[in-house]
Amino acid sequence: MSNSVTREVPAPPGATPASAGGGAAPRRRRLSLGGSAGIVAGLVILCGYLAITQPIFLTWGNITNIVLSNSVILLLAIGATFVIIAGGIDLSAASAGTACAMVLGLGLSSGLGAVTALLLTLLAGLLIGVVNGALISYLRISFLVVTLGTLSILESIALVSNQGTTISVFELEAFQGVYHFTLDRIGGVPILMIFDVVVVAAAVLILRYTPFGRSVFAIGSNPEAARLNGINVALTMLGVYVIAGLAAALAGIVQVGRLTAASPAVDSTLLLTVIAAVLIGGTAYTGGEGGVGGTVLGVLFLGVIQNGLTLSEVSTFWRGTVNGLVLIVAVALGVARHSGLFRRRKGKVS
Amino acid sequence: MVGTDPDNESAPPLLSVRGVSKSFPGVRALHDVTLTVRAGEVHALTGENGSGKSTLSKVIGGVHKPDAGHLEIDGVRRSLTGPADALRHGIVMISQELTLAPTLSVAENIYLGRAPRTRWGAVDWAAMRRAARTVLDDLSVHVDETDRVGDLSVELQQEIEIARAVSSDARLLILDEATSSLSEAAAARLLELIAEQSARGIAVLMISHRMPELYACATTATVLRDGSLVATVPLPETPEPELVRLMVGRELGDYYGEREVELGEVVLEARELATDDGALRPTSLTVRRGEIVGVAGLVGSGKAELGLALAGAVAAQGSVQVNGERVGLSSPRKALASGIAFVPDDRKRSALLPVRSVAENFAVSWLGGLSRFGLLRVRDERRQVDRAIRTYGVVTSSAANRISHLSGGNQQKVVLGRVFDLGCDVYVLSEPTRGVDVGAKSDIYRLLHGIVEKGAAVILISSELPELLGMCDRIVVFFEGEIRGEFAGEEMEETRIAEVAVSGGPSLPAAPGTA
Incomplete structure (x- = not known):
């Protein structure tokens, strides 16, 4: 038999016969930001405050600066959104990004062409994703154990790869393409910003409009139900970690472009900022809920706060405190919303 | 604690629910419900899903506060501040969701939160095991008190919940669908335990969808429909079709129905x-x-x-x-x-995909058939979901509602449909x-x-x-x-x-x- 979904089923008990086409109940369109109303409000208030107190805030230069300087975080966070929705977490994300940056740096400095070096970098990200995913879904090792392990391994490999020293690529001919990609603008709009938008759109498409994306939600919500409904759970999980690996490769490329160098040191706060952004954006750490739209808001929220602190000449040492507070408050508000404190309860009586 | 003489009709009833109403925003869950439970009585609380049975049992168990009306325990008006307060009055709830700690032993679970202490203040493990053994023997539950609860069958876990309730000097046991996850034999065993407890003067308020169970144990049935009291009738004198009619408010006719089928190859x-x-x-x-x-x-x-x-x-x-x-x-x-x-x-x-919508819970089975060139045909999906909601008679205000907000019957119609x-x-x-x-x-x-x-x-x-x-x-x-x-x-x-x-x-x- 085929998985045909069109076959009609016998007349229902006590239900009106289904009239094909018409008569669908009026339906509330679900916004992808539906669960993120709080973060949108917070972002608007924050921007309003900064616009009034810091004249420079609303300038195009400052706005693009916020987006560009948070691109690495955004790319990693998009990968992390897939993983967290699927019910896992990828602790190796930041280390993977750094390792991929080193692959690009070494590739360029050893005389490879730009395209070859970039493909090699993406291949490295893919490989990291396959290793993480295969260990987790086929060998059934806990995602915490696997990604904690690869976090440490990748961090160390990045250091070993060039004896712990930074590779400067600024002078290299092959680097110029990457450099212009992260620096240039088309009609005032940075190419990198356009690239970010394209990646976000692709991620939204995959997550919401493909069977794969739906399977990710199903697995995060109830892996056993997903399996019994014919979803290939192991393969889907592998795909999720591959996406995270590719996101790390993109982040590594952008990092090299913006620094004009490949640094082997993993930014110790990067991973936590990425996960915080995903959670602030309304993706549930318990899996099955969330979206890329929310993650974009989460990244922007943290980015704008960071920008505001800089503009207000507050010491950057405070950054972690503010990020931590925002994370706790945002997730607490999200929990409160779900438990119905701020919303009319649904009619669940029985 | 079991001092109330069950035969003494003049004594105030163990529990009186007087004119209790309870609303949640947008839903009137209970409206002016009155109910009396006497010591030693097995009282069935019946009605369809959504009729307010669980809300009422949660009001009695101290989980919800009534908006109007009040409870009387032993004839004294009480306002319960929470489940712990209900417990102090001897009211114990047992639901189909087990509340045991799976990684702890049987004895630890029975005495969870009230472990016997030595005079130095440490947990008296020997005394705890002895006491647990006695309780288990009393109920003839065949399980070692040192077994890890998570390793036991659901049936045994349910019996351990009962043992915990009994050992805590319960006077009123509320069983909310306690047998629904059990096989018939295990349920029968549980009902035996219930009968023993009621013979000892403990009152039981029982919610069950299994009619034979109610007829086997209960002496009274209170029927709720849409949050209101329909009737309180004696069991087993009230015939089953009559009870069902009170519950659903209409004749169900032949429950199982008929079909015209020629067996094929x-x-x-x-x-x-x-x-x-x-x-x-x-x-x-x-x-x-x-x-x-x-x-x-x-x-x-x-x-x-x-x-x-x-x-x-x-x-x-x-x-x-x-x-x-x-x-x-x-x-x-x-x-x-x-x-x-x-x-x-x-x-x-x-x-179920508990945190997802009704629509996604339907479509999770159809992903292969609904996609073309790797993309989901969202419009077809919506159409098929809307048709399925009507075809299978799922009651929900919107396909976007979370499935966990639906009643069990409606969830099951989605799963089958x-x-x-x-x-x-x-x-x-x-x-x-x-x-x-x-x-x-x-x-x-x-x-x-x-x-x-x-x-x-x-x-x-x-x-x-x-x-x-x-x-x-x-x-x-x-x-x-x-x-x-x-x-x-x-x-x-x-x-x-x-x-x-x-x-x-x-x-x-x-x-x-x-x-």
């Missing part, structure tokens, strides 16, 4: 099917188009494993053919592709009406008739014999991992089936099914 043939863990021993079974084959047996008899093995959900050996084509047994995906659809017995654990829409040849349904109210049950039975009238075959695995007798053309009975009896037509009698299920049968009727 053989569609499913299982040969020497056995699970690797040994729970299902080599079993053969043939099913024809248009047929509903019932599978009876106790928990652990192998009947559940038959379903899992056919669905490709457990490691199994043997051969299964659908329409003469061999079915891959290694994954549910392969079984589905060969035309075998499966609905698991534990809705919450294995069927999504596989019925696949147009498979064989439906293996494990406990499809568990935890579902009478109205929804009868809807589900009609859906089953419809699906076999279309030429599919159904394997109905159930712990409820009346359901099997009412629905099936033929019933096979499992005992110790294999089919020990097969009954069709006139031979389908409750006592004969039960005899095989419990003891393996009087004598083996000419090797039915098995080789």
Whole structure:
């Protein structure tokens, strides 16, 4: 038999016969930001405050600066959104990004062409994703154990790869393409910003409009139900970690472009900022809920706060405190919303 | 604590609920409900899902505060501040969701939060084990007090909950669907425990969808509908059709319904099917188009494993053919592709996507068929979901509602409907009406008739014999991992089936099914 979904089923008990086409109940369109109303409000208030107190805030230069300087975080966070929705977490994300940056740096400095070096970098990200995913879904090792392990391994490999020293690529001919990609603008709009938008759109498409994306939600919500409904759970999980690996490769490329160098040191706060952004954006750490739209808001929220602190000449040492507070408050508000404190309860009586 | 004399009618009742109302935003859950429970009484609280039974039991258990009205305990007006306060008054709730700590021992669970202390303030482990042993022996629960609770069966866990309640000087036990996850035998054992407790003067307020249970234990039934009190009637004097009529507010007619089906050719043939863990021993079974084959047996008899093995959900050996084509047994995906659809017995654990919408819970079964060039055809999906909601009679204000906000019956209609829409040849349904109210049950039975009238075959695995007798053309009975009896037509009698299920049968009727 085929998985045909069109076959009609016998007349229902006590239900009106289904009239094909018409008569669908009026339906509330679900916004992808539906669960993120709080973060949108917070972002608007924050921007309003900064616009009034810091004249420079609303300038195009400052706005693009916020987006560009948070691109690495955004790319990693998009990968992390897939993983967290699927019910896992990828602790190796930041280390993977750094390792991929080193692959690009070494590739360029050893005389490879730009395209070859970039493909090699993406291949490295893919490989990291396959290793993480295969260990987790086929060998059934806990995602915490696997990604904690690869976090440490990748961090160390990045250091070993060039004896712990930074590779400067600024002078290299092959680097110029990457450099212009992260620096240039088309009609005032940075190419990198356009690239970010394209990646976000692709991620939204995959997550919401493909069977794969739906399977990710199903697995995060109830892996056993997903399996019994014919979803290939192991393969889907592998795909999720591959996406995270590719996101790390993109982040590594952008990092090299913006620094004009490949640094082997993993930014110790990067991973936590990425996960915080995903959670602030309304993706549930318990899996099955969330979206890329929310993650974009989460990244922007943290980015704008960071920008505001800089503009207000507050010491950057405070950054972690503010990020931590925002994370706790945002997730607490999200929990409160779900438990119905701020919303009319649904009619669940029985 | 059990001082109240159950025969003394002049004493104030153990519990009086007086004119209690409770609303949640947008929903009036209870309206002016009055109820009296006397010591030693088993009082059934009945009604369809959504009628307010659980809300009422939560008001009594101190979880919800009433908006209007009040409770009286021993004739004294009380305002409970929470479950802990209810517990201090001897009111203990036991629901189908177990509240045990799975990694702790039986004794630790029984004395959770009130462990006996030595004079130095440390936990007195020896005393705790002794006390637990005494309680378990009193109730003749055959389990070692040092066993880890998570390793025990659901049945035993439920009995340990009862042991905990009894040992805490409970005066009123509230059982909210406590038997719904148990097999008939285990439920019977639980009911025995309940009867013993009520004989000792403990009052029991019992919520159950299983009619025979209510008739076996309860002396009074209070019927709720849409949050209001309909009637309080004596049991077992009130006949079942009358009670059902009070619950649903209409005549249900023939509960199980009828179907007009000619049996067709053989569609499913299982040969020497056995699970690797040994729970299902080599079993053969043939099913024809248009047929509903019932599978009876106790928990652990192998009947559940038959379903899992056919669905490709457990490691199994043997051969299964659908329409003469061999079915891959290694994954549910392969079984589905060969035309075998499966609905698991534990809705919450294995069927629902709890945080997702009604629409996504339907569509999770249809992803393959709804996609083209790797993209989901969202408009087709929406159309099919809307049609399925109507076809299967799912009551929900919107397809975007979270499935966990629906009643059990409506959730089950989604779980069944999504596989019925696949147009498979064989439906293996494990406990499809568990935890579902009478109205929804009868809807589900009609859906089953419809699906076999279309030429599919159904394997109905159930712990409820009346359901099997009412629905099936033929019933096979499992005992110790294999089919020990097969009954069709006139031979389908409750006592004969039960005899095989419990003891393996009087004598083996000419090797039915098995080789």
